[in-house]
Amino acid sequence: MLDERVRRVLTGLLWIYFGVMILTVGPGLLLGWAPPGEAPDQLIDWLAYRDAAQAVAHGASPYRTPEQNTPVWTGFHVRERELQVAAAQGRGRAMFKQQGLRPLGAPPYLYPPTLALLLAASGMRRPLWGSLVLLGVIGFVVGWLRSTRASALWLVPVLGSVDLFCSVVSGNIEVVLLALTLLAAWMLWYDRPLLAALPLAFVIAVKPFYALCFVALALLMRLSSPQRRQQTIGTLTIASGSALLLLVLDAVRWGPALWAAYRSFLRDGVAQLWLVLPLDLQTPLSLWNRTPTQAFVNAGLAPTLAVVVAPLVAGGCLMLTLWWSRRHRLGFPLAFALALVILYLGRPVGWGLLYLDLVVPVAVWPWLQRRERGWLLVVLVLFSGSHLVAYGRTLQGQSLAMMTLQSERWPLESWLVLPAAWLLLLLAVRRTTPRTGHTDSAVVLPGGGQ
Numbered sequence: 001m002l003d004e005r006v007r008r009v010l011t012g013l014l015w016i017y018f019g020v021m022i023l024t025v026g027p028g029l030l031l032g033w034a035p036p037g038e039a040p041d042q043l044i045d046w047l048a049y050r051d052a053a054q055a056v057a058h059g060a061s062p063y064r065t066p067e068q069n070t071p072v073w074t075g076f077h078v079r080e081r082e083l084q085v086a087a088a089q090g091r092g093r094a095m096f097k098q099q100g101l102r103p104l105g106a107p108p109y110l111y112p113p114t115l116a117l118l119l120a121a122s123g124m125r126r127p128l129w130g131s132l133v134l135l136g137v138i139g140f141v142v143g144w145l146r147s148t149r150a151s152a153l154w155l156v157p158v159l160g161s162v163d164l165f166c167s168v169v170s171g172n173i174e175v176v177l178l179a180l181t182l183l184a185a186w187m188l189w190y191d192r193p194l195l196a197a198l199p200l201a202f203v204i205a206v207k208p209f210y211a212l213c214f215v216a217l218a219l220l221m222r223l224s225s226p227q228r229r230q231q232t233i234g235t236l237t238i239a240s241g242s243a244l245l246l247l248v249l250d251a252v253r254w255g256p257a258l259w260a261a262y263r264s265f266l267r268d269g270v271a272q273l274w275l276v277l278p279l280d281l282q283t284p285l286s287l288w289n290r291t292p293t294q295a296f297v298n299a300g301l302a303p304t305l306a307v308v309v310a311p312l313v314a315g316g317c318l319m320l321t322l323w324w325s326r327r328h329r330l331g332f333p334l335a336f337a338l339a340l341v342i343l344y345l346g347r348p349v350g351w352g353l354l355y356l357d358l359v360v361p362v363a364v365w366p367w368l369q370r371r372e373r374g375w376l377l378v379v380l381v382l383f384s385g386s387h388l389v390a391y392g393r394t395l396q397g398q399s400l401a402m403m404t405l406q407s408e409r410w411p412l413e414s415w416l417v418l419p420a421a422w423l424l425l426l427l428a429v430r431r432t433t434p435r436t437g438h439t440d441s442a443v444v445l446p447g448g449g450q
Contacts, residue, residue: 046171047106092397163352197242314346
């Protein structure tokens with residue numbers, strides 16, 4: 001009884017602390033606060049969206065040419081080298097505090113025109129955008145914990161996530177897309193296809209490679225519920241058909257000028273990214289991008305080949321996952337976690353592994369033995385701790401690694417963390433009950449809670 005009371009007190013305190021953190025960071029986003037080295041209204045990701053929206057509003061293309069992008073990408077590298085020289089002279093901290101991360105203005109806009117059009121039409125400003133980003137964080141965290149019936153003790157990885165903090169204070173749309181992905185996935189899993197269509201279409205319209213996640217989820221749904229075959233096929237058909245209709249309507253709304261600009265952007269392809277730079281000029285961008293695509297480039301693969309190989313590898317992992325899961329009926333936590341890892345394996349760019357340290361542990365926890373749970377907690381502490389150390393070194397002006405201690409020669413998180421997360425999920429799949437009789441189970445949490 002005492003343990004239960006202690007658990008309730010701890011979870012209550014964690015929810016309170018989570019709320020305090022939101023209320024602390026929130027006003028900063030709304031009122032123009034910026035992290036060290038960043039001026040108000042000059043946060044990196046928001047600048048890209050804002051400038052693209054302003055260009056669209058004036059009838060111009062939201063995209064730059066590869067020649068215009070190159071100084072931006074190399075600017076990050078130059079800033080890193082200047083910081084290293086300053087750090088050797090004991091001036092690194094002062095230099096970072098003064099100059100921050102801004103190299104030569106806003107980074108390029110690298111998405112379809114949809115986001116720029118929406119921002120231009122709404123006239124959205126930074127305070128409202130900051131509010132949406134915060135709602136994305138709250139929506140994903142609360143939605144994941146509720147959908148898995150997990151305890152607030154799992155807020156600890158969230159509160160210690162440097163990746164999440166940096167994404168929020170830069171105004172990155174990624175946290176919004178992940179929240180909508182979770183919402184659409186939950187609606188698909190529980191047969192609400194028409195409701196799922198809108199977030200599904202929006203996410204893919206903004207970042208098309210998110211289709212990897214939904215394809216993986218759909219195949220796992222089909223595999224894990226053979227007795228509901230017709231209902232599952234009907235749900236997926238209605239949702240995908242409705243989403244496709246919304247995507248077509250959105251594409252028509254672009255108009256001829258934006259279509260021409262987008263086709264030109266696609267023709268440039270990989271040339272729009274820093275991946276085409278010589279390897280010794282790609283840092284620190286090659287450290288921040290923790291996807292297998294970057295790891296293949298670092299290993300010497302041509303960028304144009306790497307962006308093809310990585311999705312093929314992700315597809316291969318998906319096929320192995322389906323084969324491995326063929327005799328098991330997965331619950332929503334494991335299916336969504338697998339779909340998210342497949343997305344991270346196949347996407348071309350990922351500045352962090354957002355929520356990986358929340359989604360995967362919660363999904364596998366019920367299927368681990370006591371000793372395995374202990375080791376998992378140790379790995380989580382080391383994983384989050386390494387990001388905190390990297391961020392601390394950055395604030396001290398010692399490097400621009402920001403959120404990771406991996407190196408360009410050995411991208412540890414790309415080659416080790418992501419495959420390990422996938423294999424851990426496969427281990428949990430093998431330990432689930434075979435199809436007959438297995439249903440979504442409550443997630444058992446540290447201390448025996450649910």
